[in-house]
Amino acid sequence: MTKMSWFNVTSITLGFAFLYLPMVILVIYSFNASQLVTVWAGFSTKWYAELLQNEAFLDAAWVTLQVAVMSSTIATLLGTMAAYVLVRSGRFWGRTLFSGMIYAPLVMPEVITGLSLLLLFIGIGLDRGVLTIVLAHTTFSMCYVSVVVSSRLMTFDQSLEEAALDLGCSSFDAFRLVTLPIIAPAVISGWLLAFTLSLDDLVIASFTAGPSATTLPIKIFSAVRLGVSPEINALSTIMIAIVAVGVISASLVSKRNSLRIQRDEQAAARAA
Amino acid sequence: MNQTVFAPWDDPKEKPLIRFKGVTKRFGDFTAIDDLTLDIYEREFFALLGPSGCGKTTMMRMLAGFENPTEGVIELSGQNIVPVPPNKRAVNMMFQSYALFPHLTVYDNIAFGLRRGDMPKHDIADRVDEMLKLTRLEKFAARKPHQISGGQRQRVALARSLAKAPKLLLLDEPLGALDAKLRQATQFELVDIQEKTGTTFVIVTHDQEEAMTVASRVAVMDEGRIMQVATPEKIYEAPNSSYVADFIGDVNILTGTVKPAGEGLYQVHWSEGREPNIAASDKNFSEGQTCHLAVRPEKIAISADRPADADNALQGKVLDIAYLGNLSTYHVELQSGKVIKAQTANTRRVSRRSFTWEDPVWVSWTATAGVLLDR
Ligand SMILES: Nc1ncnc2c1ncn2[C@@H]1O[C@H](COP(=O)(O)OP(=O)(O)OP(=O)(O)O)[C@@H](O)[C@H]1O
Ligand SMILES: [Mg+2]
Numbered sequence: 001m002t003k004m005s006w007f008n009v010t011s012i013t014l015g016f017a018f019l020y021l022p023m024v025i026l027v028i029y030s031f032n033a034s035q036l037v038t039v040w041a042g043f044s045t046k047w048y049a050e051l052l053q054n055e056a057f058l059d060a061a062w063v064t065l066q067v068a069v070m071s072s073t074i075a076t077l078l079g080t081m082a083a084y085v086l087v088r089s090g091r092f093w094g095r096t097l098f099s100g101m102i103y104a105p106l107v108m109p110e111v112i113t114g115l116s117l118l119l120l121f122i123g124i125g126l127d128r129g130v131l132t133i134v135l136a137h138t139t140f141s142m143c144y145v146s147v148v149v150s151s152r153l154m155t156f157d158q159s160l161e162e163a164a165l166d167l168g169c170s171s172f173d174a175f176r177l178v179t180l181p182i183i184a185p186a187v188i189s190g191w192l193l194a195f196t197l198s199l200d201d202l203v204i205a206s207f208t209a210g211p212s213a214t215t216l217p218i219k220i221f222s223a224v225r226l227g228v229s230p231e232i233n234a235l236s237t238i239m240i241a242i243v244a245v246g247v248i249s250a251s252l253v254s255k256r257n258s259l260r261i262q263r264d265e266q267a268a269a270r271a272a
Numbered sequence: 273m274n275q276t277v278f279a280p281w282d283d284p285k286e287k288p289l290i291r292f293k294g295v296t297k298r299f300g301d302f303t304a305i306d307d308l309t310l311d312i313y314e315r316e317f318f319a320l321l322g323p324s325g326c327g328k329t330t331m332m333r334m335l336a337g338f339e340n341p342t343e344g345v346i347e348l349s350g351q352n353i354v355p356v357p358p359n360k361r362a363v364n365m366m367f368q369s370y371a372l373f374p375h376l377t378v379y380d381n382i383a384f385g386l387r388r389g390d391m392p393k394h395d396i397a398d399r400v401d402e403m404l405k406l407t408r409l410e411k412f413a414a415r416k417p418h419q420i421s422g423g424q425r426q427r428v429a430l431a432r433s434l435a436k437a438p439k440l441l442l443l444d445e446p447l448g449a450l451d452a453k454l455r456q457a458t459q460f461e462l463v464d465i466q467e468k469t470g471t472t473f474v475i476v477t478h479d480q481e482e483a484m485t486v487a488s489r490v491a492v493m494d495e496g497r498i499m500q501v502a503t504p505e506k507i508y509e510a511p512n513s514s515y516v517a518d519f520i521g522d523v524n525i526l527t528g529t530v531k532p533a534g535e536g537l538y539q540v541h542w543s544e545g546r547e548p549n550i551a552a553s554d555k556n557f558s559e560g561q562t563c564h565l566a567v568r569p570e571k572i573a574i575s576a577d578r579p580a581d582a583d584n585a586l587q588g589k590v591l592d593i594a595y596l597g598n599l600s601t602y603h604v605e606l607q608s609g610k611v612i613k614a615q616t617a618n619t620r621r622v623s624r625r626s627f628t629w630e631d632p633v634w635v636s637w638t639a640t641a642g643v644l645l646d647r
Contacts, residue, residue: 157369157371159367159369159371160374162336162338162358162367162371163365163367163371163372163373163432164373164384165337165338165357165358165359166336166358166359166363166364166433167359167364167384167385167388167432167436168359168385168388168389168436169359170359173388177384178373178375182373182374182375
């Protein structure tokens with residue numbers, strides 16, 4: 001390794017401090033024994049224990065999880081289908097408009113998306129609850145999935161599907177047996193993206209959640225308005241841990257995959 | 273070999289397996305296939321030959337069902353197949369890019385088509401093993417496509433398209449990635465498979481030698497049109513245009529005007545003030561018509577003195593000698609500046625070759641050596 005200049009060391013330290021210092025402080029204070037967030041009074045895990053007793057938080061966590069799983073699954077289904085149609089069907093009338101409309105929610109301010117969904121749900125008389133949050137999250141995360149999947153489909157060799165058709169597959173079988181397994185990594189990362197988006201959405205959820213169902217971000221936000229409590233710190237630390245474990249394991253899996261392919265190719269080169 | 277000559281195209285009672293009737297394919301305003309009419313018969317080994325971009329793959333894709341003709345009808349066994357989707361056609365294709373399924377092993381790739389039908393499991397296994405053996409891939413059955421070499425991939429693609437024993441097999445440049453030896457072996461294997469299974473093959477190739485070796489008939493294409501369809505011998509010996517003559521093998525083409533000399537003989541005046549060539553032709557040419565005389569290099573003799581009995585003899589000097597192992601091609605520059613290629617067998621050692629650079633020589637050929645063409 002080459003020796004780093006003082007300039008590089010400083011910039012990397014500053015950069016990482018900027019990114020992670022707030023989180024580090026949050027994690028440290030979650031283990032604070034004191035009730036006061038800003039006064040350190042020794043190490044303790046009591047806030048974690050207390051968290052497990054807090055029904056409201058546990059309910060919210062359960063709702064959040066349900067919403068995230070359902071909305072990301074539906075969004076993945078719809079987003080993949082939309083991407084497939086857009087990439088595969090070539091030019092059809094209104095294609096540009098159609099694809100523009102799919103990607104519009106990416107740049108739409110969340111407040112507007114949330115408000116319009118709220119109006120819709122009121123208009124059709126749908127009671128706000130888990131269902132409405134799921135619908136709302138599906139709406140905005142589906143376009144993220146479709147962006148991820150369509151960029152994979154662009155580089156997908158279409159002759160593979162043709163070969164499947166040629167060998168007797170129906171179009172659906174060709175998709176199920178050939179296209180889907182090959183684009184699966186993109187579909188999975190689309191799902192993960194939708195899942196995390198749903199997990200930490202506050203704005204749209206606050207418009208579409210009702211008294212019967214509150215998500216964790218809403219709960220945290222409203223709790224913090226009454227003052228930051230060490231309990232919130234503990235909860236946030238757990239969320240950070242979950243996200244970190246997810247991100248690290250996802251990157252490990254993909255790294256192992258690429259290593260395996262490399263090794264296989266070397267083996268093939270030796271055999272040839 | 274066969275007792276009776278295989279030539280269904282000469283038999284008016286024979287029904288073609290494939291029939292293109294006035295097929296045109298346009299991409300936007302670009303015409304890829306231009307008013308194609310062609311019959312291909314059962315058990316044929318039909319080769320499509322032509323320069324890159326002339327529409328060979330497009331023709332195959334129409335047969336497989338991936339493209340629909342803009343105009344015209346394609347019939348398979350007398351039935352219009354244009355509305356039939358690719359998965360309902362008894363046609364399999366080996367893709368120019370192989371199109372192997374990257375997520376499946378070699379074994380599963382080959383079994384893929386078989387599993388789509390209602391074939392019993394152990395029959396599928398037997399069939400796949402048979403295919404693996406045929407293409408000598410037994411050792412690689414458990415590998416994925418990215419774990420094998422280019423030539424091995426090509427053989428997987430071949431095995432996969434053969435596995436379903438289709439009525440018609442389309443091979444788009446099936447042997448491009450193989451080395452000369454494996455290529456030749458596979459060519460013979462293909463012919464063997466074809467004879468054993470009775471499948472009709474349509475093969476696309478850039479390699480004219482390959483087409484000559486394996487094909488029952490060859491079609492030479494240019495810019496979406498078929499220039500000539502005939503047996504390899506006929507294409508070589510009696511091309512119908514200078515394009516075909518030039519495309520298949522080496523050829524000297526002399527352009528001039530024709531003057532009938534009676535008894536099927538013609539004089540070709542191809543340069544002012546030079547004695548005319550004599551050429552025989554069973555086609556009719558009118559006086560003054562522009563024509564091309566195509567003479568193969570191996571039909572041209574080279575000698576130090578003017579041969580006494582040759583119909584055509586021209587003087588020049590040796591410009592270049594291409595040594596091809598068993599043959600040598602002499603490039604002889606005539607006084608007019610035109611270069612004629614003459615080929616001779618190397619029966620002696622190179623060091624004792626009779627001619628060398630700058631030697632004055634005579635090139636000569638008989639009246640029947642060349643083909644007189646009107647275009
Ligand atoms: N989908 C398409 N859209 C527009 N043009 C096309 C399309 N497919 C083929 N073409 C054009 O049609 C012509 C014939 O293409 P084709 O692939 O049949 O050539 P080929 O004879 O197989 O060439 P090669 O020997 O290089 O494979 C080419 O000029 C090509 O650019
Ligand atoms: Mg091609």
